[in-house]
Structure formats: C-alpha cells, structure tokens
Amino acid sequence: MKPKSTRRAILALLCLSTMLRAEAPPAGLRILTAGHSFHVWLPGLLIEATKNAGITGHTQVGLSSIGGSRTIQHWDAQGDKQKIKPVLMEGKADVLTLSPIFLPDAGIENFVKLGLEHNPKMRITVQEFWMTYDDQALWGPGKQRGPVDRDSKTMADLHVAHDDYFKSMDDHVRELNAKYAKDKPAVFVVPIGQAVMELRRLIIEGKAPGIAKQSDLFTDAIGHPRDHVKAIATYCHFAVIYGRSPVGLPMPAAIAKLPEAEKLNALLQKLSWDAVTQHPLSGVKAR
Numbered sequence: 001m002k003p004k005s006t007r008r009a010i011l012a013l014l015c016l017s018t019m020l021r022a023e024a025p026p027a028g029l030r031i032l033t034a035g036h037s038f039h040v041w042l043p044g045l046l047i048e049a050t051k052n053a054g055i056t057g058h059t060q061v062g063l064s065s066i067g068g069s070r071t072i073q074h075w076d077a078q079g080d081k082q083k084i085k086p087v088l089m090e091g092k093a094d095v096l097t098l099s100p101i102f103l104p105d106a107g108i109e110n111f112v113k114l115g116l117e118h119n120p121k122m123r124i125t126v127q128e129f130w131m132t133y134d135d136q137a138l139w140g141p142g143k144q145r146g147p148v149d150r151d152s153k154t155m156a157d158l159h160v161a162h163d164d165y166f167k168s169m170d171d172h173v174r175e176l177n178a179k180y181a182k183d184k185p186a187v188f189v190v191p192i193g194q195a196v197m198e199l200r201r202l203i204i205e206g207k208a209p210g211i212a213k214q215s216d217l218f219t220d221a222i223g224h225p226r227d228h229v230k231a232i233a234t235y236c237h238f239a240v241i242y243g244r245s246p247v248g249l250p251m252p253a254a255i256a257k258l259p260e261a262e263k264l265n266a267l268l269q270k271l272s273w274d275a276v277t278q279h280p281l282s283g284v285k286a287r
Contacts, residue, residue: 026242028057032093034064034074034084034111037224038129039099045234045252046241052250055242062087071100071107084111091119095241097190099127102136103168112176112187123283124187125240127233128169130196131161132223148221150214155204158197166193173281188283190240192233195275199232199268209267210259227254228268235272240282245273 028050033043043060050058064074064083074084087093088111096115100108108126115122132139133148134157170189177185196217202208203216211217217229225233231254235246247269255265277286 025054025056026244028055028059029094029241030059030061030092031241032062032084032087032096033060034071034096035099035127036065036069036101037067039097039127039233040065041230042097042233042237045230045254046237048252049234049238049246049249050242052252053238053242053244053246061093069101070105071098071111072105073107075107075110085114088115088122089118091122093119094122096122096124097127097237097241098124099129100169101132102139102165103172108172109176109179112180116180116186122186123241125190125237126169126173126187127190127237128166128193130193130223130225130229131158131165133221134158134161134223136161136165145221148223150218153200153214155197155201158200162193162197166191170281185281185283188240189279189281190233190236191275191279191282192229192236194279195232195236195271196229198271198275199228202267209263210261211264227258228264231255231265231268232272235269236276239273239276239284243284245269247273 031043031046033040040063043063047058047060062083064077066073066077077083084096088096093115096111098108098111112124115124133145134150134153138145173187173189176187180186199208199217200214203211203214211228217226218224219226231252234252238244238246247266249269251261251265255261255268258264273286276282276284
C-alpha cells in the first residue's frame with residue numbers, strides 16, 4: 001500500500017489534470033452572421049477574442065450585411081446578395097448570429113427552421129441590443145427625431161425604453177425553441193442590451209473607469225456603438241457561443257486605446273459574463 005503522502009500527491013495530480021482538461025480551449029466553430037450596423041463588425045472582433053482565448057479552428061463562413069435591416073431582409077435577399085441560405089442548406093455552419101431590430105420579424109423563424117433542417121445540432125443566437133435613440137417609438141421611417149439627451153437618462157428611463165423589447169424577444173425565442181427544438185434549446189439570447197444598461201448604471205454612479213458620460217458610449221443619436229459597447233457585444237457572444245467566461249482574456253486592440261484601459265476591460269468582461277449567466281435563455285450558467 002502506498003504511503004499517504006504519495007496517495008495525496010497522486011490525487012492532487014489527478015485533480016489538476018482534470019481541471020486542466022476542463023479548462024482546455026474548446027474546438028473552434030463555424031460562424032455565420034446576418035445583421036446591420038449594430039452587429040456586422042462582430043465577426044472580426046470575435047476572431048480576435050477566440051485567438052486570445054487559445055481557440056483554434058474558429059471560422060467565419062459567411063456574412064450578410066444590410067444597413068438598418070430586419071432579419072427578413074436577409075432571408076429575402078436574391079442572387080449574389082443571398083449570403084445565408086446556401087451555407088445553411090449545405091449544413092456548413094455551427095452557429096448563426098442574428099440581430100433583429102423589433103418584432104414581428106418572420107426572418108428569424110425562417111432561418112431557424114432552415115438551419116435546423118440541414119444541421120440539427122446548429123445553434124442560432126438572437127442579439128438583444130441597446131435601444132435605438134433610447135426610445136423604441138423613434139425607430140422607423142418618417143419618425144420625427146431630434147437630439148437624444150442620453151446623459152440625463154435615469155435607470156428608470158432606461159427600463160421604460162428596454163424592458164418591453166427584451167420581453168418580446170425572450171418570448172419569441174421561447175416560442176421558437178418550443179416549436180423547432182425537440183430535445184434541447186437551439187435558439188439563444190445574447191443579452192448585450194442588458195450588459196450595456198448595467199454599464200450605464202455604473203456611469204450614472206460615477207463608477208465606470210475612464211467613462212465620464214453615458215453619451216460617450218455612442219457615436220450618434222441612433223446609438224451606433226463606440227469600442228466599449230462593441231467589446232461588450234464581443235464578450236457576450238463569446239460567452240454564449242463557447243460557454244466560457246471572457247474574464248481574464250487579453251485586452252483587445254481597440255480597448256487598449258481607451259482611458260483606464262485595464263480596469264475598463266476587466267469591467268466590460270465582468271458585466272458581459274454576469275449578463276450572460278443571469279439570462280435564462282443564454283444557455284450558459286456560471287460555474
């Protein structure tokens with residue numbers, strides 16, 4: 001019989017080996033993306049994040065970019081402009097990322113149905129974004145819009161602007177899973193908007209390193225994102241797609257240029273992971 005000290009050493013090595021195997025980078029996935037200007041920059045940033053995480057084999061297999069688009073516009077695209085359907089029909093995507101604006105949007109269901117028909121193991125993500133103009137009522141052609149005073153917004157204002165939208169998307173994702181996912185969910189929420197709201201709360205409280213005002217997060221009235229929000233979007237997608245925390249990943253190049261970059265990057269990683277693990281439809285739970 002081995003001495004106790006030897007047995008303890010062996011057990012320790014076995015535990016360490018198990019932990020290392022558990023934390024080994026997952027295999028890279030084939031990503032297909034359809035969206036608008038709040039989403040189409042994601043593929044490049046996600047490639048950088050996966051490289052920083054030591055993930056090999058991550059591949060962007062297609063991108064459909066249409067400004068201000070609903071998902072149905074990507075479904076209806078014709079000829080050379082149709083970038084999504086052929087990839088799905090050949091079963092060559094593991095994950096399809098979508099960024100619908102508001103419902104109803106038949107394109108989401110159409111892509112879910114087509115994708116799962118040709119690859120039953122495929123996953124589809126739905127980006128829940130930060131609200132355009134901080135007010136859903138201002139979206140769409142013919143709307144009368146003026147400047148948006150984001151810096152005066154309270155958390156109560158932001159909940160009024162976002163909560164119904166979040167609920168509508170969550171309800172639709174549940175419906176799609178009930179209809180098309182037989183054994184386990186196939187459609188997942190990427191809760192970027194929730195993480196951005198939490199960042200805005202910290203800005204209001206003066207607790208966000210390097211960010212003085214809520215308006216610093218956006219480039220214009222509609223809400224095109226600056227690098228802070230793009231980083232949150234990337235970290236949230238990384239977490240949902242790979243089921244891993246982004247906390248501790250090396251700093252992306254874009255964030256490195258911002259004030260208090262190290263502290264800011266750590267905060268954005270934490271906010272993203274918290275949002276993903278707290279959302280019931282992300283498919284990810286904190287370990």
